[in-house]
Amino acid sequence: MLFGDLSVKKHRLIIGGCDAVALAKQYGTPLYVFDAARCEKNARAYVDILKREYPDSTVCYASKAFSCIGIYNILKSLGLGADVVSGGELYTALKGGMDPPNIYFHGNNKTEREIKFAVESGVGCFVVDSERELELISDFADKPQNVLVRVNPGVEAHTHSFIQTATPDSKFGFSIADGSAREFILSVGNYKNIKFCGIACHIGSQIFEPQSFEIAIDKMTDFIVEFNKLGIRVERLDLGGGYGIHYIAEDKPLTPEDYMLNTVRYLKSAIERRKINPPKLIVEPGRSIVGEAGITLYTVGSVKNIKNVKTYAAVDGGMFENPRAMLYSARYSAVVADKADMPATDEYSIAGKCCESGDIIIDGIKLPKLSSGDILAVLSTGAYHYSMASNYNRNAVPPVVAVKNGKSAYMVKPQTYEDIARNDVIPVLSEEKQ
Numbered sequence: 001m002l003f004g005d006l007s008v009k010k011h012r013l014i015i016g017g018c019d020a021v022a023l024a025k026q027y028g029t030p031l032y033v034f035d036a037a038r039c040e041k042n043a044r045a046y047v048d049i050l051k052r053e054y055p056d057s058t059v060c061y062a063s064k065a066f067s068c069i070g071i072y073n074i075l076k077s078l079g080l081g082a083d084v085v086s087g088g089e090l091y092t093a094l095k096g097g098m099d100p101p102n103i104y105f106h107g108n109n110k111t112e113r114e115i116k117f118a119v120e121s122g123v124g125c126f127v128v129d130s131e132r133e134l135e136l137i138s139d140f141a142d143k144p145q146n147v148l149v150r151v152n153p154g155v156e157a158h159t160h161s162f163i164q165t166a167t168p169d170s171k172f173g174f175s176i177a178d179g180s181a182r183e184f185i186l187s188v189g190n191y192k193n194i195k196f197c198g199i200a201c202h203i204g205s206q207i208f209e210p211q212s213f214e215i216a217i218d219k220m221t222d223f224i225v226e227f228n229k230l231g232i233r234v235e236r237l238d239l240g241g242g243y244g245i246h247y248i249a250e251d252k253p254l255t256p257e258d259y260m261l262n263t264v265r266y267l268k269s270a271i272e273r274r275k276i277n278p279p280k281l282i283v284e285p286g287r288s289i290v291g292e293a294g295i296t297l298y299t300v301g302s303v304k305n306i307k308n309v310k311t312y313a314a315v316d317g318g319m320f321e322n323p324r325a326m327l328y329s330a331r332y333s334a335v336v337a338d339k340a341d342m343p344a345t346d347e348y349s350i351a352g353k354c355c356e357s358g359d360i361i362i363d364g365i366k367l368p369k370l371s372s373g374d375i376l377a378v379l380s381t382g383a384y385h386y387s388m389a390s391n392y393n394r395n396a397v398p399p400v401v402a403v404k405n406g407k408s409a410y411m412v413k414p415q416t417y418e419d420i421a422r423n424d425v426i427p428v429l430s431e432e433k434q
Contacts, residue, residue, distance in 0.1 A: 002335070003246040003379050004292035005038045013340040013377050015295055015374075016403030020337040023408060024297045024375045027401050030317035032386050034076060034411055038293040039382070043078050045256040046285055047278075048072070052265040060104050062241050063089040064382040070402065070411040071290065072096025083284040087114040093255050094121060104238070104282065106150070106200075108172055116140045116189025127200045127238065129173060131184070134191050141193035148200040148238055149174065149188070150399040151181040153219035157204035157212040159243065168285065173201065176223055185227070196232070198279055199223065202240030205287065208253050210262045213239070217263070217389045221270045228276060237265065237279040243288040247380050248331050256288055287383035294382020296322065297337065300374040301353075310349050315368045318352020319359045320392040322378070322385050332362050337375040339368040354393050386412065391420050 002008070006015055013020040016035040023033055043061070050057040060083040065090050072082060073096045082093040083103030093103055100122040107114075108129040115136045120125065125146040127133055137145050152173035174181035181199075188196045203216050216239065224234045227265050244253040254262070260283070271278050298315035305311045324330040332348065336342070344366035352359035361378060370376075390396040396419070400412035 002340075003333070005035060005041075006295070006379070008314070008340040009062065011339055011341055013335055013337040016408075018403045018408050020295070020297060020377055021375050022404070023401060023416040024337065026408070027374070027399065027410075028313070028414075029297050029299045029319055030398040032321075032381065032398050032400040032412075034290070034299060034400055034402045035293045036384060036402045039071070039074060039290055040078060042256050042285075042289045042293070043075055043080055045282045045380050046260050046283065047079050048287070049257055049260040050281070050283070053261065054268065054278075057277065057281040060102070060103060060282055060284045062284045063093060063288060064387060065286030065385050066290045066294075066385075067092050068386070068400065068412050069096040070400075072098050073399070075289075083286075087111070087117050090118060090123070093396065099122060104284075108150075111134070112136055112140075119145065120150065125236075128368065131187070134188065134194060135428050138191040138193050144193050144195040146195050146197045147188065148198050148236060149181065149185050149196070150200045150202075151176055151220075153201050153203065153216050153223075154291070155201075155203045155212055155216045155219065156206045156207070171286030171412040176219060180362070181223070182226065183339070185232070186230075198234045198236030198238065200238030200240065200282070202284070203242060205242045206244045207242045208244045210254065210259070210266075213242075213259075213263050214266045216265050217270050221267075224276050224279070225274050233277070234279055234280060237267075238282040239267075241284040241286055241288070243285055245288055245291040245380060245383075246333075248333050253288075256285065259285075259288065261412065291383035292380050294380070294385065295383040297384065298376045298378070300370050300372055300376055302371055303348075303372065305358070306382065310364070311347065312351045313360070313367075313376075314351045314353060315376055316353055318395075319356060319397070320352075320354055320360065320395040322352075322361060322381065322390045323390070324384055325361050326356075327357050331378065332376045332378050334362060334365060334367065334376055336368050336370065337377045339374075340377075342368040344368060345381050350378075354395070375392050395421055396420060 003278045026236045046059045060081040062083045076097045082098045083104050084090045087105040101124040105118045106127045119140045127148045152175045174184045195403040231431050243259045298317050301314045303313050350362040396415040399414040402411040
């Protein structure tokens with residue numbers, strides 16, 4: 001099963017009008033390939049629905065999914081802002097042309113250096129997660145800074161336990177249920193140069209059920225009612241992201257249009273039922289914009305059959321460029337790029353090249369018979385792959401190549417061995433005096 005806008009021509013996998021095998025030959029493997037048109041289509045769907053259904057809104061791209069100058073440049077042109085969670089993401093967003101007023105700075109432990117940089121850069125809003133953060137913003141600011149408070153509505157979305165972020169036990173936000181969110185918000189007025197603008201939540205990732213978002217909306221709008229009674233206006237409501245995508249055939253996500261339409265219409269109904277002033281709406285899709293727009297190309301190396309056990313097909317990538325399989329037991333689909341529509345006759349475990357027994361990208365997948373030199377394409381790798389890649393075993397992080405209308409170009413250049421060792425130095429340690 002092919003996801004996104006992938007197609008097959010003369011047995012070859014086609015992405016963005018480009019032959020995947022030809023891309024592998026031209027740029028080498030492992031290689032991240034990014035379909036710019038698919039990304040634009042997904043992003044535009046969010047923007048268009050909100051523009052029509054809830055004009056007082058901003059779509060902020062969740063940078064952690066995939067952060068590089070090129071992606072911000074694409075999304076800014078479509079009217080998106082950015083959700084950043086570090087100084088590095090903020091710097092990259094600014095280099096990519098994102099307007100500072102449309103940047104929301106998240107994170108549960110922003111450092112002094114990051115907060116100072118954000119204040120100096122003129123970010124549009126801080127999403128605060130601690131009293132310490134308020135103190136730092138107040139200290140560094142010479143004019144009022146817009147602030148949202150991250151709250152925990154206690155919604156348990158059906159997702160991997162490691163990425164559930166709004167359950168009662170979470171490092172993120174202040175709980176509505178135990179009163180800590182209310183208490184913290186009431187204290188915001190004690191700090192100079194802080195303007196309380198509203199509340200934010202994020203209930204998890206890779207969520208398929210719209211009911212999860214509806215429950216969060218009910219809890220967040222109930223919370224707004226509580227503050228309205230105290231004479232405190234909640235001007236902005238940030239509902240985060242978490243919209244799911246296809247990784248395997250069993251996944252049943254909604255389209256970006258359906259996710260957004262359901263959310264907006266339910267929010268408008270909730271606002272009407274509670275008779276509150278409509279807040280400015282912020283949503284933060286990431287994976288659902290870039291996830292299915294990406295594939296990763298590998299070259300098959302050794303094929304090893306263990307009699308009566310399994311057959312391993314080793315590729316030239318692994319956990320250094322896709323740690324999700326190990327971190328989250330993430331599951332993937334794959335096709336052989338030059339046999340993309342041929343019968344899947346053999347079962348393989350796709351093994352990475354890292355020195356770890358657990359470095360398995362896909363444990364058990366039916367594919368056409370593999371041979372050394374075949375090009376394997378793993379699907380839906382546009383999110384949380386490049387952004388989580390490392391130099392483990394001193395492997396180079398693969399480049400990113402953007403494709404559109406049959407043309408290709410680097411989006412992130414290849415990393416060299418020299419790049420890997422660039423910051424290494426041999427320490428000169430003086431002997432202690434006797």
